[in-house]
Amino acid sequence: MERESMEFDVLIVGGGPAGLAAAIRLKQLAEEKGSELSVCLIEKGAEIGAHILSGAVMDPRALGELFPDWRERGAPLNTEVTEDRVLFLSETGAHRVPNALLPDSFHNEGNYIVRLGNVAKWLGEQAEALGVEVYPGFAGAEILYDENGAVKGVATGDMGLTREGEPGPNYQPGMELHAKYTLFAEGCRGHLGKQLEARFKLREGVDPQTYGIGIKELWEVPAERHEPGLVVHTAGWPMDNATYGGGFVYHLEDNLVAVGFVVGLNYANPHLSPFEEMQRYKNHPEIRKYLEGGKRLAYGARAITAGGLQSLPKLVFPGGALIGDDAGFLNAxxxxxxxxxxxxxxxxxxxxxxxxxxxxxxDELAAFPAAFRGSWLHDELHKTRNFKPYMKKGLYLGSLLFGIDQKLFGGKLPWTLHNTADHDKLRPAAECARIAYPKPDGVLTFDRLSSVFLSNTNHEEEQPCHLRLKDASVPIAINLAKYDAPEQRYCPAGVYEIVEEQGGPRLQINAQNCVHCKTCDIKDPTQNIDWVVPQGGEGPIYQGM
Structure with missing residues (x-):
């Protein structure tokens, strides 16, 4: 069936903070100038905010530029930070860093603890009120190019395909969305962004991106354990000194506490499981004291860009640009x-x-990277550009070097350290110590499948698998043989499973469990897994995560 098409001035792929801010700003400018401008935004989640997950402590500076009256408009920034605590953990103890010794980047005065999915939902309402055409449940599946090779838009995914990729009884072809310019805001490791980087060589001359995986739970806790506005960040245990990782506990409103753990995806031991490390983390006395007697309400995971300024690709190409975490603007x-x-x-x-x-x-929107270079965002990222390279030197040495860089030199040392790719850091399993993780107790700690249940994840099983192997022999011949099948552990949702059969072991992909974190696409040691979008509207439905 031939695909229908629609034409817009600007098309935006992705309904997170970057995409929604772009859509809102475009309509604000059109309103100021009294001009007509058609803006369309598509979002693969079932609703705006469904796939949004973050800690999150939010700096309202950019929001204030977008909406100076965001408070009067009812933006859901409800809990201002009242206290920062940074702890270095041992297995049973903790040492608090005096706030006077903390770099500016760890201070949160004037910031807000938010549920970022709710912020995105609110931004979506503002965008629609301004006339943006917002279409949740539509995944950008294919980049479209014009006769000159410039990006002319995207095609949304076909619906109702069988597992073999053939039209089923409920088949509906995707739609072509054409635009003068297309902005890609898919979030971390966007699958179309990855294609654009390759086609237009956007990564030539820049460092590889480096990532972490963040795993988060939302808890309702007893009132006596709740301290609204408290922000706790931790380093150290359960990670060893050589492995980047850290945790957080954020006290929101209404007796809600967000607890999470981040593991750098450059870790070396293939036996390490970020999910189990997160569960183990909650048992530390300084963490469990906030959660005991509480109830876990929600669970989720996502990859996080961490490379900073030196890992940003070229931002523009003929017909569009990369924005938000599709480019990697996060300040780790x-x-x-x-x-x-x-x-x-x-x-x-x-x-x-x-x-x-x-x-x-x-054409290329050269004004965008030029404006970025002249902005406060560039200054901020430049100041902290060496954070992740420092931390790769080990927890204590890295912390010392970053502290000196920030406290004594204000981030203005005349050198920039470099990032390296994460996927080639795994050592053979035989060279690494196995890690004995405790069994979950079902009260404070949990297993993967009960956790995925809380993410409200759903995929129609009768569709092509959206986790594609470039070579089907690699998972057994290389990953299992050399690394003891690390995909069973780095995936936080139980998607990958080695099944023993009469003819030998086989990798089973339980794609219906996928929470769209993209970790497999990043960490697979042979880069054999390609994450693509499933049918629109599928995946997790996070409730204000």
Whole structure:
């Protein structure tokens, strides 16, 4: 069946903070100038905010630029930070770092603890009120190019395909969405963004991106254990000194506490399981004291870009741009990305609006990277650019070096350290110590499947698998033989499973469990797994995560 098409001035792929901010800014500019501008935003989640997961402590600076009256508009920034605590953990104890010794990036005065999914939902309402055409449940599955090779839009995914990729009884073809400019805001490790980086060589001359995986739970706790506005960050246990990782406990409103753990995906031991490390983390006395007697309400996981300024690709190409975490604007040193996503979306929107107004079409939006270089966001990322390379030197040495860099030199040392790719850091399993993880107790700690249940994840099983193997022999011949099948452990949702059969072991992919974290696409040691979008509207439905 032939696909129908629709035409817009600007198309935005992804309904997170970056994409929504870009859409809002475009419509604000059109309103200010009294001009007509058609803006369409598609989002693969079933609703705006369904796939949004973050800690999250939010710096409201960019939001204040987008909506100076965000408080009066009812933006869901309900809990201002009242106290910062940074702890270095041993297995049973903790040492608090005096706030006076903390770099500026770890101070949160004036910031807010938020449920970022609720913020995205609110931004979506603002966008629709301004006239943005917002279409949740539509996944951008294919990039479309014009006769000159410029991006002319995307095609949404076909619905109702069989597992073999053939049209089933409920088949509906995707739709082509064409635009003068297309902004890609898919979040971390966007699968279309990855294709654009390869086609237009956007990563030439820059460092590889480096990542972490963040695993988060939302708890309702007894009132006597709740301290609204408290922000706790931890380093050390359960990670060893050589493995990057850290945890957080954020006290929201209504007796809600967000607890999470981040593991750098450059870890070396293939026996390590980020999910089990998160469960183990909750048993530390300084963490469990907030959760005991409480109830776990929600669970989720996502990959996090952490490379910073030196890992940003070229941002523009003929016909569009990468914004938000699709490019990698997150500031790992601040443990924040939503303000950077919003600002990047606004800067790209300014450039696209100018281009459309000048009757240009599908050229490179050179004004976007130029505006970024002159912005406070560039200054912020430049100041903390060496954070992740320092931390790869080990917890204590890295912390010392970053502290000196920030406290004594203000991030202005005349060198930039470099990032390396995460996927090639695993050592053979035979060279690494096995890790004995305790069994979950079902009260404070849990297993993967009961956790995935709380993410409200659903995929129609009768569709092509969205986790594609480039070579079906690799999982057994290399991953199992050399690394003891690490995909069984780095996946936080139980998607990958080695099944023993009469003919030998086989990798089983339980794609219906996938929470769209993209960790497999990043960490697979042979880069053999390619994550693509499933049918639109599928995956997790996070309730304000």
């Amino acid at each position: 040193a601040r443990i924040k990305g939503s303000h950077a996503a919003i600002k990047s979306g606004m800067l790209a929107a300014d450039a696209a609006f100018e281009a459309v107004g000048a009757a240009r079409e599908r």
